Amino acid sequence: MNQRSKEILTMLLEKSKVPLTDITEIHEVSERTIRNDIASLNDYLANLDFGSMYIKRKHVILDLQVSKLAVYEDINKFDVYEYKFSSSERSLICLLILIAHRGYVTLNQLSEKLLASRSTIVNDVKIMRELAKKHHLKIFSKANKGYQLIAKEEDIRIFLYSILSQENFKVLNSLIFDEHYEEEIGFGELRNRLFAKRHLLHLSEKLLERVLQYLVISTYRNQKGFPLHTVFRAEESALFKELVKSFTGIIPQNDLAFICQQVSESNQAELLDELINKESIRIQVTVMKFIEKISTELHIDFKEDYIFYENFSAHILRMLRKEDFQGDISLNMEDIVRSNQKIQKVVRQYLPIIEENIGRKATQTEFHYMIIHVYAAMERKKRMGSNLRVAVLTEKKSTEVFFIESKLVSNFSFNLDIYSTDDTIRGEYDLILTTLPVQHESYVQISPFITDEDYIVIANAVNQIVAEKEYHDFRLDRDIALKLYQMISQEIDEESHSRQTLKEAIKDRMFTYVDSKQVVEEDKLLYEFLTADRILLDVEATDWRESIQKVGHILLERQEITAEYLDVVTGNIEEMGPYVVISNGFAFPHAQLGNYNKQTAMGLIRLAEPVYFDDEEQDNPHNIETLPVKYVCILSTTDRKKHLKAIFNLFNLLKDTKFKIALDACQTGEDIHRLIEEQEKRMELRR
Known part of the structure; x- marks a missing residue:
C-alpha cells in the first residue's frame, strides 16, 4: 500500500462515497492510475475480510463489513519494513540504507532492517551492485565489516532525486530522510523563498518542483555532513542569480550552481520533448506512408499491423532524438540484414520518405533497425x-x-x-x-x-x-462466468443507461476487478473518441480558419482545450502549410502538447461547403493538400500514447473508398459514429 492508496482509503473512511474525478484531481494522476489503486485496495480489504471497494457511476464506494476503527488501526500500523518487497525492491532499500550511513553496514544490520534472512540479502546485494553501477555509485565490501558506499556526492544526490521524483517510491522517504526532516531543514521556508520568485524564474511547474526537490536534498545532505566536493560553475543565468539572492547563507553557492546545472539539463530534455511532441503526429503520418509503400512492394499487407506501426513510429521518434540504438534488440542483426536482401532493397528504396521528415540521413545502424522491424512484422504475419x-x-x-x-x-x-x-x-x-x-x-x-x-x-x-x-477456444471458470453475468445484469437493470453508457459502465465494472499488476493504460479506439455528440454535420465555414474554430468549439465547450490551442493549430498551418490534410477531402488539425491541452479528445465536423486549406494553390490533382476539404477532425492530446490506435485506425479507414462513400451517405452524427464503430471493430477482429 503506497501513500496515495492510504490517503484514498482514509478519504473513503470519512465519506464512504467520493466522485472519481475528485480523487484524480487531488492526487493529480490519471483515472486509470486511481483505478489500479482501487483494485489493490480491494485486494487488501478482501484479504482481511474488511469489505470491498468498487466504482459505480463514476463514484468510488466503500462497503465495509467491520467498524471503521478496525481499518484505521490496520492502515496506521503500516510501515515500509512490514511490506513484503521483491528482490529488486529490497536491493534498492539496501542501497538507500548505505547512502544514509557513513562507514560500513553489516549483513546482519541489512537483514534486521528488511526482516529477511542473511542468504536472501546476500543474493540481493548482487542486484544492488548492478543498480549502483548504473548510477555511477560503487559498493565496497570488507570481511567482518560489511558494505560501504563510495561515490561522488553529486551522483548520490542525482540518484536520490530519481527516487524521490517517482510517485511509486514515496513510501521510501523514511529511508532517505529522518522522521521530522521537514522541520529540521525548514522546508516551508525553502518552498516560500523559491515560489516567491517563480515569476522571475520562467520555469515550468515541473522544473520548479525539480529545483525544490534538489534544494531539499542539498540542505538535508549538508546537515548530515555530506557536502559537495566537486566545484561547479554556473552561467550567470537568471535562475542562478535569483537562487543566490534567495538562499545565500542557507545553501552554499556551489550547491546552487549544481542545482542550476541539473535544471539546465532537464530544461534541454523538456525542449527536446516539446520538439518530439510537436513532430510525433507528423511522424506517425510519415510512417503510415512508408508502410503503405513497402506493403505494395513486398506484396504483404502491413497497413493493419498496429504492432509494426507502433514500434516503427517509436524507432523514427528515437531517430529524431538522435538516441543511441546499440544493443536494443537481442538478435544477430548482421545475419538478419544479410539474409533478407529483398527487405533491405525495399527499405532503402523508400528510406527518403523517412529521411526527408527527420531532416537528415539515417545511420547504418538506424537503417538496419528498420530492416529488423520489417522482418519482425513479416515473421509475425507468417506465424499467425x-x-x-x-x-x-x-x-x-x-x-x-x-x-x-x-x-x-x-x-x-x-x-x-x-x-x-x-x-x-x-x-x-x-x-x-x-x-x-x-x-x-x-x-x-x-x-x-x-x-x-x-x-x-x-x-x-x-x-x-x-x-x-x-x-x-476461450473458456471461463463457471464461478467467474456467473459473477460476470451478475455484474453485467446489475448494470443492465440500471434504467439510466443509454446503449453507449451501458457499454462503458460494464467495461468500468469489469476492469475494477482486474489484477492491478496486469492493468496497463489501454489505447482508446476512434469510435470511443468520436462519439455521436462530438460529430456535427452541415457546419457553415467561410474558410479553413473558421472551420478550425467550429470544430475546436466541440472541445472548447467541454473544457478539454483552451482557446490558445486553436490559435496554435492555426499558426502551425500558416507557418508550415496544409500538412493537416491527410486524405482527399479530410483534414486532421492538431498541435504539439502544451498547457492548453486539458484532455485527450477529438471532434469531427462535416462542412456544408468544402473549404481549401492551401492559401496559395488549389485543385492540383497530384497533391491532396490543394483539394477542397469536406471533413475536419481535431485532436487534442495530453500524452503520446493514448491516441495512437485511434489515429492508426483513422488512417486505414480513410484509405478505404467504400468507407468514404458510406461516410458521405450518413445523415446524422449517430450514423457516422455507428459506421466508424462497425468498421473499426471489423478491423480489430482481423488483427
Whole structure:
C-alpha cells in the first residue's frame, strides 16, 4: 500500500462515497492510475475480510463489513519494513540504507532492517551492485565489516532525486530522510523563498518542483555532513542569480550552481520533448506512408499491423532524438540484414520518405533497425496462420501449381495442399482458396497470378479465422462466468443507461476487478473518441480558419482545450502549410502538447461547403493538400500514447473508398459514429 492508496482509503473512511474525478484531481494522476489503486485496495480489504471497494457511476464506494476503527488501526500500523518487497525492491532499500550511513553496514544490520534472512540479502546485494553501477555509485565490501558506499556526492544526490521524483517510491522517504526532516531543514521556508520568485524564474511547474526537490536534498545532505566536493560553475543565468539572492547563507553557492546545472539539463530534455511532441503526429503520418509503400512492394499487407506501426513510429521518434540504438534488440542483426536482401532493397528504396521528415540521413545502424522491424512484422504475419490448413483449388497445370505454391509459401506459413478441378477435396480445411469461379460461398477466389490484392484478401481471411478460433477456444471458470453475468445484469437493470453508457459502465465494472499488476493504460479506439455528440454535420465555414474554430468549439465547450490551442493549430498551418490534410477531402488539425491541452479528445465536423486549406494553390490533382476539404477532425492530446490506435485506425479507414462513400451517405452524427464503430471493430477482429 503506497501513500496515495492510504490517503484514498482514509478519504473513503470519512465519506464512504467520493466522485472519481475528485480523487484524480487531488492526487493529480490519471483515472486509470486511481483505478489500479482501487483494485489493490480491494485486494487488501478482501484479504482481511474488511469489505470491498468498487466504482459505480463514476463514484468510488466503500462497503465495509467491520467498524471503521478496525481499518484505521490496520492502515496506521503500516510501515515500509512490514511490506513484503521483491528482490529488486529490497536491493534498492539496501542501497538507500548505505547512502544514509557513513562507514560500513553489516549483513546482519541489512537483514534486521528488511526482516529477511542473511542468504536472501546476500543474493540481493548482487542486484544492488548492478543498480549502483548504473548510477555511477560503487559498493565496497570488507570481511567482518560489511558494505560501504563510495561515490561522488553529486551522483548520490542525482540518484536520490530519481527516487524521490517517482510517485511509486514515496513510501521510501523514511529511508532517505529522518522522521521530522521537514522541520529540521525548514522546508516551508525553502518552498516560500523559491515560489516567491517563480515569476522571475520562467520555469515550468515541473522544473520548479525539480529545483525544490534538489534544494531539499542539498540542505538535508549538508546537515548530515555530506557536502559537495566537486566545484561547479554556473552561467550567470537568471535562475542562478535569483537562487543566490534567495538562499545565500542557507545553501552554499556551489550547491546552487549544481542545482542550476541539473535544471539546465532537464530544461534541454523538456525542449527536446516539446520538439518530439510537436513532430510525433507528423511522424506517425510519415510512417503510415512508408508502410503503405513497402506493403505494395513486398506484396504483404502491413497497413493493419498496429504492432509494426507502433514500434516503427517509436524507432523514427528515437531517430529524431538522435538516441543511441546499440544493443536494443537481442538478435544477430548482421545475419538478419544479410539474409533478407529483398527487405533491405525495399527499405532503402523508400528510406527518403523517412529521411526527408527527420531532416537528415539515417545511420547504418538506424537503417538496419528498420530492416529488423520489417522482418519482425513479416515473421509475425507468417506465424499467425502457421496452424491453419489451407487448400487451393486450381486448374491442372504443373507450371501454375508450382507458381501458386511458391508464392503462397514464401509469404504465409500455413499448411498448404493444392487440388486440381478433377480432384475431390479431402479432409477438413480452415480456408479454401480457388483460382476458378466456384459457386461456393465459403471459398475465397484469387487470381492464378497472386496479385497484391490477393495477398490482402488472403491475409484478411486468415486474420478473421485466427480471431474466430481464439474466441472459440476461450473458456471461463463457471464461478467467474456467473459473477460476470451478475455484474453485467446489475448494470443492465440500471434504467439510466443509454446503449453507449451501458457499454462503458460494464467495461468500468469489469476492469475494477482486474489484477492491478496486469492493468496497463489501454489505447482508446476512434469510435470511443468520436462519439455521436462530438460529430456535427452541415457546419457553415467561410474558410479553413473558421472551420478550425467550429470544430475546436466541440472541445472548447467541454473544457478539454483552451482557446490558445486553436490559435496554435492555426499558426502551425500558416507557418508550415496544409500538412493537416491527410486524405482527399479530410483534414486532421492538431498541435504539439502544451498547457492548453486539458484532455485527450477529438471532434469531427462535416462542412456544408468544402473549404481549401492551401492559401496559395488549389485543385492540383497530384497533391491532396490543394483539394477542397469536406471533413475536419481535431485532436487534442495530453500524452503520446493514448491516441495512437485511434489515429492508426483513422488512417486505414480513410484509405478505404467504400468507407468514404458510406461516410458521405450518413445523415446524422449517430450514423457516422455507428459506421466508424462497425468498421473499426471489423478491423480489430482481423488483427
